[in-house]
Amino acid sequence: MSVTQTENGPQAVLDPMLPRTAVIREIQRETENVSTFWLELEDAEAAAAYRFQPGQFNMLYLPGFGEVAISISSDVAEPRLIGHTIRSAGSVTRGIARLQAGDKLGLRGPFGNPWPMEEVRGKSLLIVAGGIGLPPLRPVLMSILRNRSDYGRVLLLYGARKPGELLYTGEYQRWRGGQIESHITVDRADESWTGQVGVVPQLFYRIRLEHENTFVFICGPEIMMRFVIYEALARRIAKDAIFLSLERNMKCGIGLCGHCQFGPVFVCKQGPVLNYAAVEPFFGKEEF
Amino acid sequence: MSTPEFPRIEASVVVAKPALAQILKNLQGAGFTLVGPTRRDDAIQLEEISGVEDLPRGWTEEYGAGYYRLKKISDTVYFAYGPGPHSWKRFLYPSHQKLLTVKRNDGKWTFEPVEDRVPRYAFIGMRSCDVSAIGVLDRVFLGGDFRDPHYARRRASMFILTVWCTHAATTCFCASMKAGPQVQTGFDLAFTEMPDKFLVRVGSEVGAEMLAGTDWVPASAYILGQARKAHQQSEKEQKRQIRTDGLPKTLYDNLEHPRWEQVGRRCLSCGNCTLACPTCFCSTVEDTSNLNASECERTRVWDSCFTLDFSHVNGGNTRPATRARYRQWLTHKLASWIDQFGVSGCVGCGRCITWCPVGIDITEEAGALMEKPATSGAEGAAR
Secondary structure (H helix, E strand, O other): OOOOEOOOOOOOOOOOOOOEEEEEEEEEEEEOOEEEEEEEEOOHHHHHHOOOOOOOEEEEEEOOOEEEEEEOOOOOOOOOOEEEEEEOOOHHHHHHHOOOOOOEEEEEEEEOEOOOHHHHOOOEEEEEEEHHHOHHHHHHHHHHHHOHHHOOOEEEEEEEOOHHHOOOHHHHHHHHHOOEEEEEEEOOOOOOOOOEEOOHHHHHHHOOOOOOOEEEEEEOOHHHHHHHHHHHHHOOOOHHHEEEEOOOOOOOOOOOOOOOEEOOEEOOOOOEEEEHHHHOOOOOOOOO | OOOOOOOOOOOEEEEEOOHHHHHHHHHHHOOOEEEEEEEEOOEEEEEEOOOHHHOOOOEEEEEEOOEEEEEEOOOOOOOEOOOOOOOOHHHHOOOEEEEEEEEEEOOEEEEEEOOEOOOOEEEEEEOHHHHHHHHHHHHHHHOOOOOOHHHHHHHHOOEEEEEEOOOOOOOOOOOOOOOOOOOOOOOOEEEEEOOOEEEEEEOOHHHHHOOOOOOOEEOOHHHHHHHHHHHHHHHHOOOOOOOOOOHHHHHHHOOOOHHHHHHHHHOOOOOHHHHHOOOOOOEEEEEEEOOOOOEEEEEEEEOOOOOOHHHEEOOEEOOOOHHHHHHHHHHHHHHHHHHHHOOOOOOOOOHHHHOOOOOOOHHHHHHHHHHOOOOHHHHHOOO
């Protein structure tokens, strides 16, 4: 089958696989292999029009390497500069890690189902994150800090494997100052660490929760999320008050490539933020 | 003359067998590129054809689990083949589709969309299962928030000459999937091959126009009755079936059934079934670039949920075991597809049975779970 170029005008159908050019305005080093890349769409009009919601992601494209789905980690109230906190892990993210301010990337997005911020308005919220699972929840924290009185009690349980892997350490003070009860733990301490030691679900034993009117947002490794859900359910929090953000292989971000399927769900479309009650039959099924 | 120039839509008419050549010529005259079955490499494959002489006249196929052979029969039969190794999806959803070109000059990036010249395809001799499959792909590529522009362009200008079945292959089970053997919509012309003539049902205005110069006559009640018998025969001949009532729930309730382990030990994880399947749509995107990456191309390529890479995320793969990958494929086809697109992903063409090198049979696997679903004990072992 031959595929040939024509001299036709612009496409009638907007091609959802076509990226836009974004410029890296600033790179902020977070840990040894995690940095936050602040991107702005090159086209001034597009940059001004860009909006996203907490929990959504962009497909970032490095020519010659490929695309990768990265959650937006910045404040929705300042959508022109789009923060992406990226761990250098696969070939694309390792390539991105070599870039500098002023360099460019392709960007498609935002995609995906956001955290249900409207639903938790006026309610209490427990935010639980593990490792690189905190960036997709940071826009939630920022939105709450902007409108703190819109929410009831807000708690953050966050953990990393080592103290050096904790993200956004400079912001904990501000979060605590904004009445976000923040409990931080590490799996393994070093001599610098004077805080909690242990895995994230253990932090549940340091807090008391009202089971009514409390929502739980979780993002982290699936094994961690499983035990966090277990602890939340043990405290009589309703299944449909628990939301989690899942990670799956994604090639398109628009529900067409099939890679991110989780049972009936396309994680890129109905997710990445999913209600636990909806995915319970599949969650934790081995290799599903 | 009282006979109108063209039959009306939904009319049934009769044409002599040589009229097929005229119809194909009419299609070519109208600017269509003919695609149809042709005999090559001891198989009946779907290729661009130049006319009626390329059709596999006088050839049929024998099918089985992991078995396929050509067989010579009467030379007067044009359409004696069933679902071969190819499905038609490769013309609407090519295995390699260039998506865009990226150019980087002096720090200026441009993303150039692909505007490929799309042939107007006339698909000749498509079976009902495959007509149904295009209906399924329409929902996948055109039914959601994001439409695939490449599929949309190819789909918009196609012509379908379907052939209603009068016999079933041993691997056929379209009747149980309600996807054949004679689908009543989605075609321009529907042929039923009789010993000395074709009964033609008109599905569209373009279809009617393509009958120009064929000396068509309205079908008599006798011929319609004969055809009906032949159609019923093709349904009765189907030995395989999938019980679809309650199937999605049974599959979801049996994700830890020991049967997955058994089939996982047989499955080679080769992906043949997904490539032969007329509805499997998963793809990946590949980047190719020149040496300094100043010009890159992104190409969409068919992918398969049977590959290890398919589910790769940093830190591992979601489905390292073959058992899990087979379960993903089967539960997607028969259960989650319905949640996603409102229709089953299986049209009962039987290709995955024929082209499985170890002869794994989807009807057998689904049947095993329907007959002996796990008891509460297995559900308890789910954790």
